[in-house]
Amino acid sequence: MQAVRIAGAGSTAFGASPERTGRDLFGEAARIAIDDSGVPRAAIDRLCYGNFVGTVTERQGHQAPLMAKAAGVTAPATRYESACASGGVALKSAVEAVRSGAADVVLVGGMERMHNVTTERATEGLAMAADHLYESRAGVTFPGAYALMARAYFEEFGGTRADLAAVAVKNHRNALGNDKAQFQTEISTSDVLEAPTVADPLGLYDACPITDGASACVLVSEAYAEENNLDAPIAVTGAGQGTDSLALQQRDSLTRTPATTTAATAAYDEAEIAPSDIDLLEVHDCFTIAEVLALEGLGVYDRGAAIDAARSGETTRDGDLPVNLSGGLKAKGHPVGATGVSQVVELTKLLRGDHVNSAAVPDASLAVAHNAGGTVASATVHVLEVRS
């Protein structure tokens, strides 16, 4: 099995770019990642690409050939779709391709463009990540679904809106100075608590925004990196994926995310690590409650214990276990198909020391990325480690 290195990583600015096409966005992210890697385009053996609702927002399916062209790549290109985990599943496939020797160099990335359509249309698209027959058709949108999960969590373990607000406040603070982030502004707990309710108990600031953007990484085998003298100090040492029932009603519990746990267990086993070895994480905080559930599903907090992590300071920039130093989906933004790759772009920079928040984790050597789709019917977990 080939060891996998990240040779290059890059993202567009995240935010509202209604005038930029998807191919334009992805082309930029790919160019940044490829330039960062020092790998010639002709060496790229395949493109693994994540996108969720391009058929809804750009009337464009079959995006992989389009994005290969935009990236200047002629190798075989495949689109992966697993709702908000589309980037994560593309990444897992890219890791497997390098590991198995099927490819020496893989360009992996994702893109989403949603600000060119109305908010209603974007919401309609996002709702397609839920079970149409049993959820979205009945009017359950994602704020509603995560509100059910938050309410169940509060009932089972306690917790308040103020506890969740600390997640939003933390992630906005982390995004300060992250020049790719959609919101580089601080918010206060009272901003969160006084914001309009979206789906009780979740308010406007408990939710991540709608985001246009793209991210890409160049993965190479360790052998390729050595032969070509690439500066690629970050290794992907674990990759896991989990799948759960799509509809919430088919789950045993609204406060467990077994797909996350399945993915984490597989990734940790591969990397031969325990949750206690993790120095920092990027987790899928599409809503504040999602960060809480992710940290518990990942085994870094016991069930019922992660609700207070942000408020107690443990997961803040200066805490023992910084979470979402990029700003997370909440403040960095959530260009759906790109998010799973974007997390790895941010962690690569954080671990290499070229991120605005690298100073907060000077000795970090092991990071975990967690990407989820829908109400965590899909999840991927990747372990990144610094290697000499």
Add this chain to the structure above:
Amino acid sequence: MQAVRIAGAGSTAFGASPERTGRDLFGEAARIAIDDSGVPRAAIDRLCYGNFVGTVTERQGHQAPLMAKAAGVTAPATRYESACASGGVALKSAVEAVRSGAADVVLVGGMERMHNVTTERATEGLAMAADHLYESRAGVTFPGAYALMARAYFEEFGGTRADLAAVAVKNHRNALGNDKAQFQTEISTSDVLEAPTVADPLGLYDACPITDGASACVLVSEAYAEENNLDAPIAVTGAGQGTDSLALQQRDSLTRTPATTTAATAAYDEAEIAPSDIDLLEVHDCFTIAEVLALEGLGVYDRGAAIDAARSGETTRDGDLPVNLSGGLKAKGHPVGATGVSQVVELTKLLRGDHVNSAAVPDASLAVAHNAGGTVASATVHVLEVRS
């Protein structure tokens, strides 16, 4: 590298099933394939699933978890989308997973449901396989795009509508008695030539139909098959994929399909075969001209030489090189996301001797499946061989 065997294969009936949901269709195909394999569901390590326009026709993205549930599988599930080659790319990924040892058993399949929406809406969805900015937005639908290719072919190499009609007549004849096929009826050359023109020079019978249906295969490693005494005589010995510019206007030629050639070259190299070794093929005949272009792209005919293959009888049921013995997309039907897998289901049966047309190829030991997306911006080629 693990050798890959097909342990089970199955499809739903293809046709119009507007009352059946996508999950219902896929659940049936998966059940047939799993039952055929003798593999317990708990042994399945992953689901690779192809679907194209579920967001348009069922307002359902994120289908992989849904289809895993429908198949009774709890393993990680991923959706692949490459337009009409979605099934093929899912299959290639499944083959790679078994080869690399990442999985011992993979359920691979695909599904499309389109008869539950209007023909206009289905056409709108299918058009999303083309470049929206440069093709579909300008009014180019797939009959129009393939008509351009047919006209260019006629100008470059000669050929007539009657030559193409022979492809449709052949494929309809092949579908007689194939109990899964959408059209189990013969047509005559004059039926084809007198049918309404869809996009000159292509008429109604030059085009494949809109189809609801699902297909699935169970792939296993040779070691798993041996250890579990599975009857799995068909091996996948080659798998290739190619990508081209999405828009026709960006191609050097309208009569070449380089993505097919790239995929074929890779698959033949892996299998260590030459085109002359092939006993029968299933190729992507979404239009009659597409079968001609496929046979040339695959290297089984020289450029300009495949136009007469069906009329001269070479590719008919009783010819030297039977093509689309299933009936092809033309008569068996084209449930888009399932098609690439459906071709392998049909070839598996043909090679095992349990297909209505097996009698036509009693000594066949090597078959090729060719799946294409859009105007062949994506293509996959798989080589199947009979093993003891």
